[in-house]
Amino acid sequence: MISVDQALAIVLSPIVPLGAETVAIESALGRVLAEDVLADIDLPPFDRARMDGYGVRASDVIKAPVRLRVIGEVAAGATFDGEVRAGCAVKIFTGAPVPHGADSVQKVEVTETDGENVIIKEPVKPGQFITPRASETAAGERIAERGQKIGPAEMSVLASFGYAQVETGKRPRVAVLSTGSELVEVSALPVGAQIRNSNSYTIASYAEQAGAVVDLLGTIEDTIQSTCRALLEASEDRDLVITSGGVSMGDYDLVKAALEEIGAEVYFDKVSIRPGKPTVFGRRGGTFFFGLPGNPVSTSVTFNVFARPAIRKMQGERSPLLPMVRAALARAIKDASNRRSYLPARLYVEDGRALAAPLKWGGSSDLVAFVRANSLIVVPEDVHEIPEGDLVEVMALNDL
Ligand code: AMP
Numbered sequence: 001m002i003s004v005d006q007a008l009a010i011v012l013s014p015i016v017p018l019g020a021e022t023v024a025i026e027s028a029l030g031r032v033l034a035e036d037v038l039a040d041i042d043l044p045p046f047d048r049a050r051m052d053g054y055g056v057r058a059s060d061v062i063k064a065p066v067r068l069r070v071i072g073e074v075a076a077g078a079t080f081d082g083e084v085r086a087g088c089a090v091k092i093f094t095g096a097p098v099p100h101g102a103d104s105v106q107k108v109e110v111t112e113t114d115g116e117n118v119i120i121k122e123p124v125k126p127g128q129f130i131t132p133r134a135s136e137t138a139a140g141e142r143i144a145e146r147g148q149k150i151g152p153a154e155m156s157v158l159a160s161f162g163y164a165q166v167e168t169g170k171r172p173r174v175a176v177l178s179t180g181s182e183l184v185e186v187s188a189l190p191v192g193a194q195i196r197n198s199n200s201y202t203i204a205s206y207a208e209q210a211g212a213v214v215d216l217l218g219t220i221e222d223t224i225q226s227t228c229r230a231l232l233e234a235s236e237d238r239d240l241v242i243t244s245g246g247v248s249m250g251d252y253d254l255v256k257a258a259l260e261e262i263g264a265e266v267y268f269d270k271v272s273i274r275p276g277k278p279t280v281f282g283r284r285g286g287t288f289f290f291g292l293p294g295n296p297v298s299t300s301v302t303f304n305v306f307a308r309p310a311i312r313k314m315q316g317e318r319s320p321l322l323p324m325v326r327a328a329l330a331r332a333i334k335d336a337s338n339r340r341s342y343l344p345a346r347l348y349v350e351d352g353r354a355l356a357a358p359l360k361w362g363g364s365s366d367l368v369a370f371v372r373a374n375s376l377i378v379v380p381e382d383v384h385e386i387p388e389g390d391l392v393e394v395m396a397l398n399d400l
C-alpha cells in the first residue's frame, strides 16, 4: 500500500495550474495571484505630515518659544505653492504634503496662534513628524508574488498600486456527487435504512473554500450503469470530479470499476491513511477524479489531505499543502494503526503555547464530533502512543 506522501506526490505531479484570467479588484478576494504585484508609485508619494500642526524650518526652531509668521495652510488633498522661508510657517494637517522649504512639523498641541503668527513652544528636530516620500515603498518594488492567495492585506496593496484589474489563477470547475442507494435529500425525513446525503455538502463547501467553482450533482444509485453515466456526465467541462462512498470492498462499491469502465486511468485505490484507506484517484483526459470514502469523517479527512491541495495547485497556489503546526498534546493518544492517522482535534492557544486536544469520536462515521475539529493531529505510521505534553504535528483545517 502506498504512503500518504507517495499518494500526494501522485496527485500533485500531473496537476498543472489551469492558467490565468483577469478579474476586477472587486472579485479578487480569495483568488490566487497569477502575476507579481509591483508598486507603480512611491509610498508615500510626497513628504507627508504625520500630525496636525505647522510646517517649519527646523533651523528656525532650534530653541523655543519662537514666533513665526503664518503664510498659509495646506490640508490633505491640497498643495501649498509657495515656499516656507526663514521666519515663516504654514499651517498643516495630517496627510498633507509638506511645503517647499519646510523640513519639519510641530504639532498643534505645543503651539499658540494669534491669527497672523504662531508661537512654537517646543523646539523641533529636522524631519520631525514627516513620513518622507518613498520611505514605505519605492516605485518598481515587488510587493506580492504570483502564487500568493489574495487576502485583505493583498487587496489593500492592489488598490494602492492601481490594480483595478488583476491576473488571477482560473478557478477549477468541480462536480460533486455522492454514491449510495441509501441516500435521501436533505429535505426528506429518512425512513428505514435511509440516511441523508451530508457528504455532498461537506465536499462542496470545502471545495468552495479552497477556491473551486462547484456544481452539486446529487446522488447516484449503486449500480454500475448509473455510476458510469453519472461520472461521464460530471466530467464534461470539469477539471475535477469528487465522489463520496462506493470505494470499499463491498459488492456495491462501484466507483473504481466505473472509472475503469469509462476509460479513466486509476492511479491509486488505497492509501496507508486512517481514516480513509480506500481513497481512489484517477484521470480521464483533462478531468481528474477523487473517489473519497463515504464515512463522513473519512470524507473530510481525505478531502483535506488529497483533494484540497489539488484544487489549490490548479489555481497556481505556490504552497498548495495545508499549513502544519507543532503543538503540545493536551491529552495522551493511543493509536494501534500502522497507517498514518489523522485524528480530529481542537487546536488552541493557552498561555502563549499551542495545544492540540484530540476529540472524542465514535469512529469514522461520527460527523457530529467533527464539528468541533479545527485541525487534524498527525500520528506517524510507526507511532502507537504519545504521552500528554509531547509535541505533535497538527494540520490546520483553516488558513493560518
Ligand atoms: P460507503 O463508503 O459507500 O460504504 O459508505 C460508508 C458509510 O458512509 C455508509 O454507512 C454510508 O451510509 C455513509 N455515507 C455514504 N455516503 C454518504 C453521504 N453522502 N452522506 C452521509 N453519509 C454517507
Ligand code: MG
Binding pocket: 179, 180, 181, 245, 246, 252, 294
Ligand atoms: Mg455506499
